[in-house]
Amino acid sequence: MKLYDTAGAPNPRRVRIFLAEKGIQVPTEQVDIMSKMAKTDAFTTLNPLQRVPVLELDDGTAISESVAICRYFEEMHPEPPLMGRNAVEKAQVEMWNRRAEFGVFAPVAFAFRHSHPAMSELEVPQVREWAEANRPKVLEAFRFFDQVLSDRQFLAGEMFSIADITLLCAVDFARVPKLGIPEDHANLKRWHAEVSARQSAKA
Amino acid sequence: MKLYDTAGAPNPRRVRIFLAEKGIQVPTEQVDIMSKMAKTDAFTTLNPLQRVPVLELDDGTAISESVAICRYFEEMHPEPPLMGRNAVEKAQVEMWNRRAEFGVFAPVAFAFRHSHPAMSELEVPQVREWAEANRPKVLEAFRFFDQVLSDRQFLAGEMFSIADITLLCAVDFARVPKLGIPEDHANLKRWHAEVSARQSAKA
Known part of the structure; x- marks a missing residue:
C-alpha cells in the first residue's frame, strides 16, 4: 500500500x-x-x-x-470512529463535512486558484472576478460556523470527526489568499485553537 | 419523517x-x-x-x-446497496460519486447559475465569465466519462450506484444551459440510455 x-x-x-x-x-x-x-x-x-x-x-x-x-x-479501521457510528451520526457527519467543503474549502480554493500567479498554468482560465466573488463567501461561512460552534465542541456535535478535519484544513488554507478568522468570532477561534492543538494537526 | x-x-x-x-x-x-x-x-x-x-x-x-x-x-435500508458493500467498493463509489459531482454536476450548476436571468437573485454576484469558463469543463468531463464507460456497465463497475444517480442528474441538468452529450460519445450515450430507462429515473 x-x-x-x-x-x-x-x-x-x-x-x-x-x-x-x-x-x-x-x-x-x-x-x-x-x-x-x-x-x-x-x-x-x-x-x-x-x-x-x-x-x-x-x-x-x-x-x-x-x-x-x-x-x-x-x-x-473503525476505531476511533471519524465518520459516525450509526445511521444518524453518519448522515450528520456527511452533512457537516459537505458544509465545510462547499462553504469554506471550495470558496478558499477558488479565491486562491483564480488569483495566484503560481496557479496560472494549472487553472485555465483564471477568472479574477470569480476569485474576488469567493472572498465574501468565505467570510460568510466563517460567520455561519462561528454561530454553529456556539453550542457544541465539534462540528458534528460532541465527537471529533472528518468534518472538523475538513474545516481545519480549509481554515488554514485560507491564510494563503489572506482570509483569516475575524477577531470577534470567538467560537470559531476557540474551536480552531482546540483542533490545532491535537497531535494529528501536525500531520 | x-x-x-x-x-x-x-x-x-x-x-x-x-x-x-x-x-x-x-x-x-x-x-x-x-x-x-x-x-x-x-x-x-x-x-x-x-x-x-x-x-x-x-x-x-x-x-x-x-x-x-x-x-x-x-x-x-442496506438493500439494494447503492454505496458499496465493503471497504474497497465503498471507497470506489465515493470516488466516482465525487468525480461526477466535481467534474459534471458543479460545472453545470455554475454554467447555469452564473448566466441564467432567473438566478440573478439567488446567485450574487453572477459572474458571466465564470459561467462561460465552465462550459468547456463540462464537455471535457463528458469526454472523460465516455472513455471510462468503455469498459464497464456503470460508473463504479458492474453495480448501479449513487455515482450513476449523480451523473444522470448532472447530465440531464446540463440540458438547461444547453450542454448535451456529443454524438460521438457512444459509451456515455449507451450508459445514459440505460440508466434513463430504469423505473427510478422517472422519480
Whole structure:
C-alpha cells in the first residue's frame, strides 16, 4: 500500500490528519504537483485527473478523492470512529463535512486558484472576478460556523470527526489568499485553537 | 419523517431516484426555492443554508445535503446497496460519486447559475465569465466519462450506484444551459440510455 501525497497541499493534509487520528502509518511517496510530476504516464494511470492524494492498494487498485481514501480506512479501521457510528451520526457527519467543503474549502480554493500567479498554468482560465466573488463567501461561512460552534465542541456535535478535519484544513488554507478568522468570532477561534492543538494537526 | 423536496431541481432528484431504487416511500413537502419559501423561519430552522432537499426525522433531527440523506437511507435500508458493500467498493463509489459531482454536476450548476436571468437573485454576484469558463469543463468531463464507460456497465463497475444517480442528474441538468452529450460519445450515450430507462429515473 502506498499513499501519493504532496506536503503543503490542503487536500492530502486531510488524509494525513485522518490517518494520524486513527494511528495508522502508510508508506508515502511525494508528488510535486507544481512540476510536471502529476502528469507522468505512471501517475496518470493511477489517477487520470492527475490530482493528489491517491491511495494505491497492494493489488494495484487506485483510490483517489480525499474523502474516498478516508472512507476506505474508516471501514478497515473503525476505531476511533471519524465518520459516525450509526445511521444518524453518519448522515450528520456527511452533512457537516459537505458544509465545510462547499462553504469554506471550495470558496478558499477558488479565491486562491483564480488569483495566484503560481496557479496560472494549472487553472485555465483564471477568472479574477470569480476569485474576488469567493472572498465574501468565505467570510460568510466563517460567520455561519462561528454561530454553529456556539453550542457544541465539534462540528458534528460532541465527537471529533472528518468534518472538523475538513474545516481545519480549509481554515488554514485560507491564510494563503489572506482570509483569516475575524477577531470577534470567538467560537470559531476557540474551536480552531482546540483542533490545532491535537497531535494529528501536525500531520 | 418528511422529505422537503423541489420538483424539477437537480439535487432533490438525486434523493428521489435513490429512494425509488431502494423501494422506499417517504412523505414529501414541496418547497418552491424560486419564491421566498426556502427563506421562511420554519424552513431556515431546518436548514440554515435554505436549500433543498432536507430530511426531517420523527424526533425533529434535520439532515440536509443530498448525499447525507442518501447515506441515512443506505444505513437504514442496506438493500439494494447503492454505496458499496465493503471497504474497497465503498471507497470506489465515493470516488466516482465525487468525480461526477466535481467534474459534471458543479460545472453545470455554475454554467447555469452564473448566466441564467432567473438566478440573478439567488446567485450574487453572477459572474458571466465564470459561467462561460465552465462550459468547456463540462464537455471535457463528458469526454472523460465516455472513455471510462468503455469498459464497464456503470460508473463504479458492474453495480448501479449513487455515482450513476449523480451523473444522470448532472447530465440531464446540463440540458438547461444547453450542454448535451456529443454524438460521438457512444459509451456515455449507451450508459445514459440505460440508466434513463430504469423505473427510478422517472422519480
